[in-house]
Amino acid sequence: MEQTRGRFALCPRWIVPVVPEGELVENHAVVVEDGRISEIPPLADLDSDWVGIERIDLPGRALIPGLINCHTHSAMTLLRGLADDLPLMVWLGEHIWPAEQRWVGPDYVRDGTELALAEMLTGGTTCFNDNYFFPDVTAACAVRAGMRAVIGLPIINMSTAWADSESACFERGLSVHQDLMSEPLVSTAFAPHAPYTVSDAGFERIATLAEEMDVPVHLHLLEAAGEVENSIEQTGLHPLDRLDRLGLLGPRLLAVHMTQLDDQDMDRDARHGVHVLHCPASNLKLASGLCPVEALDRRGVNIAIGTDGAASNNTLDMFAEMRLAALLAKGVSGDPETIPAPRALSMATIQAARALGLEEAIGSIEPGKQADLAAVDLDWQSTGPVHNVISQLVYATDRRQVTDVWVAGKRLVADRELLALNRDQLKEQARRWQQKLKPS
Ligand SMILES: [Zn+2]
Structure with missing residues (x-):
């Protein structure tokens, strides 16, 4: 056609x-x-x-x-089902990171991202907020397919196939940002992995650059129990205090997960205009904890929905995610009136656009x-x-x-x-990676 x-x-x-x-x-x-x-x-x-x-x-x-998938790692479709039913740190440390260390490269990211784009587009998702290595490759896939994307520039204080240090992450990330400046459908965000994998100096640099470049900061934050205690032990500070001190708490911050929050934390998020990117399926699957969506929504915090990567969901299905977000908020709060259907739809559209700084362009059906x-x-x-x-x-x-x-x-x-991609070719790519990634 x-x-x-x-x-x-x-x-x-x-x-x-x-x-x-x-x-x-x-x-x-x-x-x-x-x-x-x-x-x-x-x-x-x-x-x-x-x-x-x-x-x-x-x-x-x-x-x-x-629909706008506000948090994902597109290329991780290739790790879908590789390791399930495990706690976050075991899942990451013993399965995901070793597989990534061995295999992640431009071909892997291209093939995984293309699978993700096909899955998202056919499921009604037109824009995604991504965080993965080789963001240049992810961006090129989105441009080829004609899909809208916010491409995370990964910052992590460890050696990866993408960059061998935190400072190399900045160097490579800034050059990707430059290269994408003229792309109409693609923009960038800083994507520091998590408080426990980025240095103080790294965060300070992100805060300064994000302001200069006018881009969001997309960060896994307070995902699982233990993160607060570990932070206090290692840095002497609660992660939110540390981020506040380093200049990160503000409306540029897109905080993914946020399952470990007390009333004070939520008041502070609301005061600073922090956006929460809620990934209910991933939180449930990894038993990370529950995001207090009703209490955040009541405080006026802007909440958007994401699927997370396909290795911890295991689909990129935004209809399933909206439904789960609406149901889980009721179960967690004990209030069947919270997050009614129209609000869940807003969290997957206009509220996601607001978080990404794209509210003027997308997220609703309005002239202009x-x-x-x-x-x-x-x-x-x-x-x-x-x-x-x-x-x-x-x-x-x-x-x-x-x-x-x-x-x-x-x-x-x-x-x-x-129309955007060739389904037969995608199936062939998936089969090839199935062979390569097969546990020996
Ligand atoms: Zn994630």
Whole structure:
């Protein structure tokens, strides 16, 4: 099928603009011009005011803003299922890091990222916030596929295939940032791995550079029990005190996980405008702890949802993640009214865009925004009757109900066919890595 750009009108059964939260629009079209949403006119006006415009009918479909996976390590799809059912430090130290040490390189990152892009796009995800080695390769994959991405520049105080020291991480990362400056769909963030793997000097440098470069700082923070005690033992400071002292606590900080928080910590996050990137499946699978989403949301902390890498989830399914986030918040807080379906959808769209500093460009269906859109077929045995569209999207929809996806007005999935990448080639790549990574 032809990839569509230029000027066209999408005519779905329902439009879920996300802003304002909970709103549903019917009998309207979304007009796209040069990659942006230009207008949302009544369907009845299309024939009179938009004579000759290409019309794409989407019967039974809800049109939503493309989902934003706010925390992932795309290339880790290659480690999916390699080691499961283990605690975080055993999983990392005995399985993931050794496999990465042996195999991570440009080919590995390209093949793993392409698998991830195919999985995300066909599941309605149009943008991802990544943190992995060889960010230049991840970025090149996103550019080739036409997907939007925020590419983390990894900073870690150990020798890796990407860089042999923390200072080498800066050198290489800054050059990747330079190279990506002219890419319209790709931007960067600093991605220090975690407080326990980055030095004080490293954090100070990140704080200064992030300000100069106007980019976010994407950091695993307070993921599991023991992190606070270890930090106090090693540095004399609680991780939040240390980050505060080093100039990191503020609205640029995207704190991933945040399962070890008391009331004071949450008040402080709210005061500093720290964003929380919530990865419920990964936290549950690694039994890391539970993020107090209801208490953070009540304090006005901006929360966005991510899948984490496929090795700790084990899918990159944002529909599953939204559902889990909504359910888990109720279970953790004991309050069935917390994180209702519209808020869960916001956490996967506009709130994610806000965290990434892309709120003006993406995250909702509004005139002037980029046409990053997904059409979801609700005329489906498991989502009928459609008493409430947003409820069906969050609590009942399977990602295979996504039929069409656009990024900046370019159609990357059409009638469930992935146009951006070659599925047969991807399956072959996965088979090759299965052989290589096979435990001996
Ligand atoms: Zn992670």
